[in-house]
Amino acid sequence: MIEPRSEAEMAEAVAGLSAPVEVRGGGSRGALGRPVQAAETLSTGGLRGISLYEPGALTLVAGAGTPLREIEATLAAENQRLAFEPMDHRPLLGSGGEPTIGGVAACNVSGPRRVQAGACRDAMLGVRFVDGAGRVVKNGGRVMKNVTGYDLVKLMGGAYGTLGVLTELAFKVLPMPEAAATLVVRGLDDVSAVAAMTAALGSPFDVSGAAHLPDAGDPAAARTLVRIEGFQASVAYRAGRLRDLLTAQSRGEVEILSEAADLWADVRDVRGFADRPGAVWRISARPSDGPGLAASVPHLAARYDWGGGLLWLLTEESDAAAAAVRAAAARLRAHATLVRGPAALRASAGAFQPEAPALAAISAGLRAKFDPRGLLNPGRMSA
Amino acid sequence: MQMPQPDAGILGRREAIVARLAAALPADGLVSDPRELLAYDCDALTVYSCPPLAVTLPRSTEEVSAILRICHAEGVPVIPRGSGTGLAGGALPTADAVVLGVARLNAVLETNYADRYVRVQSGRTNLSVTGAVEPDGFFYAPDPSSQLACAIAGNIAMNSGGAHCLKYGVTTNNLLGVTMVMADGEVVEIGGPAMDAAGYDLLGVICGSEGQLGVVTEATLRILPKPEGARPILVAYDSAVTAGACVSDIIRAGVLPVAIEFMDKPIIHLTEAFVGAGYPMDAEALLIIEVEGSPAEIEEQLEKIKAIAETHHPTTLRESASEAQSKAIWAGRKAAFGATGQVADYLCMDGTIPTSALPETLGRMTQLAADYGLRVANVFHAGDGNLHPLIMFDANNPEELRKAEALGADILRLCVEQGGCLTGEHGVGVEKRDLMVHQYDPVDLEAQMGVKDVFDPKWILNPAKVFPLAASQGRGA
Ligand SMILES: Cc1cc2nc3c(=O)[nH]c(=O)nc-3n(C[C@H](O)[C@H](O)[C@H](O)COP(=O)(O)OP(=O)(O)OC[C@H]3O[C@@H](n4cnc5c(N)ncnc54)[C@H](O)[C@@H]3O)c2cc1C
Numbered sequence: 051m052i053e054p055r056s057e058a059e060m061a062e063a064v065a066g067l068s069a070p071v072e073v074r075g076g077g078s079r080g081a082l083g084r085p086v087q088a089a090e091t092l093s094t095g096g097l098r099g100i101s102l103y104e105p106g107a108l109t110l111v112a113g114a115g116t117p118l119r120e121i122e123a124t125l126a127a128e129n130q131r132l133a134f135e136p137m138d139h140r141p142l143l144g145s146g147g148e149p150t151i152g153g154v155a156a157c158n159v160s161g162p163r164r165v166q167a168g169a170c171r172d173a174m175l176g177v178r179f180v181d182g183a184g185r186v187v188k189n190g191g192r193v194m195k196n197v198t199g200y201d202l203v204k205l206m207g208g209a210y211g212t213l214g215v216l217t218e219l220a221f222k223v224l225p226m227p228e229a230a231a232t233l234v235v236r237g238l239d240d241v242s243a244v245a246a247m248t249a250a251l252g253s254p255f256d257v258s259g260a261a262h263l264p265d266a267g268d269p270a271a272a273r274t275l276v277r278i279e280g281f282q283a284s285v286a287y288r289a290g291r292l293r294d295l296l297t298a299q300s301r302g303e304v305e306i307l308s309e310a311a312d313l314w315a316d317v318r319d320v321r322g323f324a325d326r327p328g329a330v331w332r333i334s335a336r337p338s339d340g341p342g343l344a345a346s347v348p349h350l351a352a353r354y355d356w357g358g359g360l361l362w363l364l365t366e367e368s369d370a371a372a373a374a375v376r377a378a379a380a381r382l383r384a385h386a387t388l389v390r391g392p393a394a395l396r397a398s399a400g401a402f403q404p405e406a407p408a409l410a411a412i413s414a415g416l417r418a419k420f421d422p423r424g425l426l427n428p429g430r431m432s433a
Numbered sequence: 434m435q436m437p438q439p440d441a442g443i444l445g446r447r448e449a450i451v452a453r454l455a456a457a458l459p460a461d462g463l464v465s466d467p468r469e470l471l472a473y474d475c476d477a478l479t480v481y482s483c484p485p486l487a488v489t490l491p492r493s494t495e496e497v498s499a500i501l502r503i504c505h506a507e508g509v510p511v512i513p514r515g516s517g518t519g520l521a522g523g524a525l526p527t528a529d530a531v532v533l534g535v536a537r538l539n540a541v542l543e544t545n546y547a548d549r550y551v552r553v554q555s556g557r558t559n560l561s562v563t564g565a566v567e568p569d570g571f572f573y574a575p576d577p578s579s580q581l582a583c584a585i586a587g588n589i590a591m592n593s594g595g596a597h598c599l600k601y602g603v604t605t606n607n608l609l610g611v612t613m614v615m616a617d618g619e620v621v622e623i624g625g626p627a628m629d630a631a632g633y634d635l636l637g638v639i640c641g642s643e644g645q646l647g648v649v650t651e652a653t654l655r656i657l658p659k660p661e662g663a664r665p666i667l668v669a670y671d672s673a674v675t676a677g678a679c680v681s682d683i684i685r686a687g688v689l690p691v692a693i694e695f696m697d698k699p700i701i702h703l704t705e706a707f708v709g710a711g712y713p714m715d716a717e718a719l720l721i722i723e724v725e726g727s728p729a730e731i732e733e734q735l736e737k738i739k740a741i742a743e744t745h746h747p748t749t750l751r752e753s754a755s756e757a758q759s760k761a762i763w764a765g766r767k768a769a770f771g772a773t774g775q776v777a778d779y780l781c782m783d784g785t786i787p788t789s790a791l792p793e794t795l796g797r798m799t800q801l802a803a804d805y806g807l808r809v810a811n812v813f814h815a816g817d818g819n820l821h822p823l824i825m826f827d828a829n830n831p832e833e834l835r836k837a838e839a840l841g842a843d844i845l846r847l848c849v850e851q852g853g854c855l856t857g858e859h860g861v862g863v864e865k866r867d868l869m870v871h872q873y874d875p876v877d878l879e880a881q882m883g884v885k886d887v888f889d890p891k892w893i894l895n896p897a898k899v900f901p902l903a904a905s906q907g908r909g910a
Contacts, residue, residue: 185880197856197859199861205637254659
């Protein structure tokens with residue numbers, strides 16, 4: 051494993067490469083994407099540390115190899131956090147390793163709060179990276195608003211390390227709320243659950259999470275969750291209003307939890323699928339299409355986040371199942387990512403939904419510009 | 434500011450090019466009369482103007498595609514245009530270019546409240562997007578001050594922001610998808626109604642690319658339920674430093690207002706003379722802080738804000754008790770540009786700085802203005818450090834314009850030096866093109882220009898913008 055100690059060393063290392071490498075942060079998300087054929091690993095582990103943190107300006111800058119845990123602890127000490135609630139892939143993938151902030155950015159890892167606070171890419175203010183030719187490039191900065199030149203920050207976020215090795219990232223952070231409440235409705239079928247979540251998300255009550263966890267064995271045990279956060283009195287007020295709204299919508303009992311962090315960690319990390327065999331799909335769709343999409347493909351289990359707009363499906367590990375998921379997604383202008391599956395399936399079915407030919411050509415063009423020698427995670431992003 | 438010499442070959446083929454465009458468009462879709470072309474010779478950066486070779490006003494994506502196919506084949510530069518309210522010269526034509534204006538593409542194509550999006554044609558104005566969904570309790574969040582006039586097309590190209598973006602984000606955070614015509618006329622769909630798309634975040638790159646990567650004809654925009662209510666509070670201080678400290682304390686305390694606007698003494702006096710909003714004339718700095726929610730939630734947040742504001746000893750603290758009083762608090766802020774325009778010509782700068790650098794930057798800016806002997810008024814989005822110094826000058830005096838531009842450049846360099854950037858929401862256009870070297874190294878610019886190479890290999894879309902001419906010269910040839 052090559053582990054440069056500085057950005058300059060990273061640039062030198064990339065410039066000196068003669069064969070493809072797998073780029074690695076903490077290794078906890080290495081099984082995402084199409085398997086990379088590379089004999090050598092290039093680690094960002096040496097690019098570690100928070101170089102700037104200004105709580106009053108809501109900004110944090112850190113090396114790509116900085117453990118996420120360290121960043122979250124530093125923020126928590128000032129009562130702040132990364133608002134996009136990054137998923138921890140380890141339970142689902144059965145992986146080890148220490149997630150790094152660079153890995154979070156490279157995979158645009160977001161969680162349930164996406165519906166309110168945006169994705170990881172929305173919180174990214176600036177990047178520094180080493181492109182495939184070994185050049186150190188910066189884009190964006192550390193300020194909240196910046197339209198100076200093209201937004202390559204977005205391009206690098208979610209590029210899975212195929213356009214450059216991230217070396218440093220600047221993030222917008224947000225205050226931790228004083229209070230939170232989670233409303234739980236039991237026993238809703240998927241369609242009613244999405245309707246209830248839609249009513250909540252269409253209300254002025256600033257919902258920061260809306261998920262539905264069906265129970266295939268016991269329909270009455272299905273849970274639909276709606277979260278709000280903020281100041282104490284405001285949370286109490288909105289919880290009351292949402293309870294009325296959800297009661298009217300679902301004609302069921304609505305329970306209000308004041309402490310539900312574990313439940314949301316379960317939603318975020320898809321823990322319900324962690325111990326079950328099968329392929330795990332992450333499908334991004336219009337919320338109202340979620341239940342129909344799930345019903346149209348054979349699956350072992352389903353879960354909904356983002357008010358129904360993020361559908362997690364557990365299916366058989368087969369090319370036929372993969373083809374069915376992809377076709378169903380394509381029909382609805384949704385897209386399906388194979389998040390967990392055997393390497394052979396990720397190689398044959400591809401991890402990502404195929405792009406339209408014109409877009410695939412642009413993507414290939416960008417790869418040729420940023421990594422002309424095809425050295426960085428080659429193949430990982432190809433469908 | 435230099436623009437490249439118009440291509441003599443294109444000018445020589447003017448009639449043939451106009452004839453080809455005329456054949457592809459309905460009679461009212463093409464403007465080539467020299468007098469009528471003058472209406473398109475500049476955007477809101479009026480100090481630079483040049484009539485184009487022709488103006489096209491398509492009514493459909495197919496017509497946009499036809500125009501681009503012709504221009505691509507002829508090698509003619511194309512200047513996409515929305516409403517022409519841009520402040521950076523992004524829609525400034527050259528004599529050898531065809532302007533492609535999308536103003537007639539203004540329909541709402543789909544509203545979907547269950548999935549919380551609206552799909553519109555890109556020429557639709559910002560405010561009328563909200564207008565289309567407001568009766569049903571929704572709104573489109575980005576709210577540039579120019580929202581009555583500016584088009585979604587321009588908003589996407591510039592990644593525009595507004596007073597309320599502290600809470601809701603700017604255009605890129607509220608854009609789900611676009612239909613875009615590539616330089617060669619091919620129509621592509623990027624993103625869509627779902628929250629994210631497969632593959633690279635191309636939508637993120639297109640947003641803010643200033644019309645250089647493609648012509649956007651349709652957009653899918655995220656809409657949000659309207660808050661129950663909103664109320665501003667006005668707080669004034671006898672020093673800008675204190676006001677800056679107050680802003681920082683509010684943010685630290687975990688209160689996230691939807692807007693924190695800052696006005697300095699010169700702009701307070703200008704707007705007061707113009708609209709008489711009743712602002713305190715003795716204040717050195719004034720903050721307008723707005724919060725949202727139910728009446729009780731508004732009360733709770735305002736209590737916290739007032740408590741923080743009091744610790745800094747305000748000279749005035751004015752709460753609003755009615756809709757009319759809220760309007761009065763906002764009246765001066767909303768009239769700031771208009772009020773300045775009444776007394777002088779002005780250049781509106783748009784640099785962003787880390788909020789912690791606010792006091793020092795304001796101090797040094799005042800000094801710079803004094804050195805140049807020019808007046809500067811400041812009104813800006815304090816919560817996110819996006820400054821709008823208005824440099825006043827006399828446009829009939831070339832020497833003053835030169836000085837104003839030099840001061841503007843100094844101010845923007847100061848922003849970069851403080852850890853900020855050249856432009857927070859108005860874009861680079863031609864205005865800041867040559868200052869890009871102060872923020873970005875050649876390799877940074879090369880990476881960005883590489884993206885344009887991929888989308889528009891011939892560099893016919895809005896060339897001579899964004900990148901220093903010296904850097905972009907010869908590309909696409
Ligand atoms: C009084 C005033 C107040 C303002 N306040 C704000 C503010 O608060 N916040 C803010 O962000 N801005 C503000 N602006 C700046 C301006 O209104 C915005 O930049 C706006 O988004 C421009 O929209 P437009 O439709 O007028 O675009 P235009 O000026 O026509 O064009 C702007 C850019 O977009 C490109 N473009 C236009 N149409 C397309 C298309 N279909 N496809 C691709 N590219 C295209 C053009 O080539 C150009 O580069 C203000 C301007 C004025 C005059």
